Amino acid sequence: MGILDSVRAALEPSDRETPAPIAGAYWCDDCAVRIPLESRPDGNEQRPCPDCDEPMQFELSPDGGSCAC
Known part of the structure; x- marks a missing residue:
């Protein structure tokens, strides 16, 4: 694969699903x-x-106030 093919492949949309927000x-x-x-x-x-x-505690995501990191 040449350089142009590598650049083209990097810029094409991916078929991978984006993860759902937590x-x-x-x-x-x-x-x-x-x-x-x-x-x-x-x-x-x-x-x-x-x-x-x-028992486990539920904690909000980092951008929701109480970090569950």
């Missing part, structure tokens, strides 16, 4: 497991941690 994540304080979510959960829904079975 609204926040469930976070386990005990073992640092993070489960990102595309939308906020309804009410005070709690999830058990898949590693330690302790």
Whole structure:
């Protein structure tokens, strides 16, 4: 492939899907497991941690106030 083909391939739109925005994540304080979510959960829904079975906290995304990084 020549230089022009490389530049053309780099500028063409990609067929890859863009990832969905993250609204926040469930976070386990005990073992640092993070489960990102595309939308906020309804009410005070709690999830058990898949590693330690302790309740996980929902935290908002970094641009939403309470970072779930």
